[in-house]
Amino acid sequence: MTKEKGTSNVPMIMGIIGGVLALPAAVCSAWCGEVIVSLDNIDSSTVSDGSTGGTILLIGIIGAILGIIGGSLGKKTPVSAGSMMIAAAILTGWNLASFLSYIPLILFLIGGIFCFVQKKESIEL
């Protein structure tokens, strides 16, 4: 039985660097999101319950973890790793309240694309 294996380190580098940067980006986006909600509600004098920031943060963290897992498996299972990294890019892209989020978004996209287009080799299981 044979299986296709990737040969490039690019997805791993992009996934892990993107993942570790996506975590502070998520915190930053959550904070920015909360500030925007508070400014919107400034006239109605309602206090934000923090749910907007919490949701942004949760999605950002899930994106970061998906990116790290996808990146580290980029050589072993290229197709599923690529799908994970594209999903991570979408989740990170959803949180563009902070400029820092653009960096992991770009890194995850490059890594995800590389997972699919990298040179592959067949190995015997």
Add this chain to the structure above:
Amino acid sequence: MYPYLNLGHDILLPLYNLFIGIGIVFGLIYLDNQIKNLKIKFLTDRNLHISLIISVIIGFLGAKIFELIYHGKAISIINLYSGGTTFMGGIISGGIVFLLINYLLKTNNLFSFNLVVPSLIIAHIFGRIGCFLGGCCYGKPTNLFFGVKYPESAPASFYLGQDIYSHPTQLYESFFLIIFILIIEKYAQFKNKIFIYLAGYGVFRFLIEFLRSDERGHFITELISPSQVISILFVLFVVITILIKCYFFKKSTASNNF
């Protein structure tokens, strides 16, 4: 020391996180090379990567939780964000998870631990440089010529005071780890790497803690820092393992003689 890299347009890249990422990348590249050299089967390689990456993620969470426990804080989402991390907590939680996942995936545990030790050290070297740039894990004030002065914004300046030179304990640790990995890779037998790492790092960490000046918290006892307690446990674990091995070796030699 230099916590953020300004990319312009107010985009500040956190260098602590970046260096941890670089460390993990170099660690994984080194692991890949070892796997290639040892001609490890694909399925074992894949299982090892799966268990390793889950352990790293849970290890980071564990590192944060241990830090909260050391400082007697409640384990809550807000505290998890605002709190720091402790390497020893990460090692323990990540190590336990790695052990369990390897057991579930039926991968040889001792072999896996010996395989990942050099990668762990590489990641740790970069992580400590990240600590130095972030201005955390600082040392006690010193007048020695290699003492460092942190910028005003760094936690070290806030707690020690400005214009105070302190021991760059992060760099001491990085330097030690560089020497340590060279020794392990050159002289240690593959089957003993994890034990040499636990004993060697345990002893070093116990000693370097005396030079640390940041808030260490307490665990079990207040006489020594939590990391020193865990260092002692590491060394004890190695000593007990050696004694057990010696006992069984003697027993098997004795039974072979009859």
